[in-house]
Amino acid sequence: MPATQFDVLGIGNAIVDVIARTEDDFLIRHGMNKGTMALIDEPRAEAIYASMGPAIEVSGGSAANTIAGVASFGARAAFVGKVKDDELGRAFAHDIRAAGVAFDTPPASAGPSTARCYVLVTPDGERTMNTYLGAAQDLHPNDVDPDVVKGAAITYLEGYLWDPPHAKEAFRKAATIAHDAGRKVALTLSDAFCVGRYRDEFLNLMRSGAVDLIFANESELKSLYETADFDTAAAALRGDVRLAVVTRSEKGCVVVAGGKSEAVEAVPIDKLVDATGAGDLFAAGFLVGLARDRDHRTAARLGALAAAEVIQHLGARPETSLQDLARQNGLPI
Secondary structure: OOOOOEEEEEEOOOEEEEEEEOOHHHHHHOOOOOOOEEEOOHHHHHHHHHHOOOOEEEEEOHHHHHHHHHHHOOOOEEEEOOOEOOHHHHHHHHHHHHOOEEEOOOOEOOOOOOEEEEEEEOOOOOEEEEEEOHHHHHOOHHHOOHHHHHOEEEEEEEHHHHOOHHHHHHHHHHHHHHHHOOOEEEEEOOOHHHHHHHHHHHHHHHHOOOOOEEEEEHHHHHHHHOOOOHHHHHHHHHOOOOEEEEEOHHHOEEEEEOOEEEEEOOOOOOOOOOOOOHHHHHHHHHHHHHHOOOOHHHHHHHHHHHHHHHOOOOOOOOOOOHHHHHHHOOOOO
């Protein structure tokens, strides 16, 4: 097999996060379901922004956060996602490149503005997200460079891509190219409501072998199998995919491989500040471990370390070198 150019290539929505602290009554007043992500239109986006408190803007997007984490581990990372050639789009491109990620997707010159996600963080650290997809919806199969996909050990796709039709085509194109080149394809289920919209299609991707690795949290897994019982859902998962990782917050995670399950503990933290990006950064650590041929337990421990770092500060990207953290904790990368 040819040598890889990248350890992980991420394909996802290029979004700028607008993060603000708030109280539960704000969520109630605006009809938001706490702890979930809702897709909104531009007027709703403007209305939420107008009533939010002081905010910080940070480049985000689920897969983009993961790929920034991959780069922080010292791994070779690339990202494909669509922005507009506007102020937020230029900020996104600058930030992800500054994180050490190859990002060459041409910006759109016309059409909707760059995507943004209003992230409202309540005192318990839970985040409620309202996303205007804007230009991110215009990701097209033509934006996927076959040579980049062929050169990546793992192509990582986010479930949110299943919403816009062209992005779904780009997703399928990348997965086919990766497998034809003998590479791996990973998918994160992204959100329980996303799973609810595309349950049958996600299950088909798993059962048909279109994806090799699934990332899910507990609520996404339960939504996938329409059960309130974790053990029932985990048992079903074992029969549907070769490799999966289910994150369970402070309980750590469960790695499902070869029909067996293994629990891996979480990394202790001093204080939960903002849960935004916990799953994204967990995926970063696990993907780096997998790309570097580490065993699944070591990969999960790298993921847990990255998740612990990101939830102890505001924002969904690491503020400390994850490569240094791994070394300090005796983890091989």
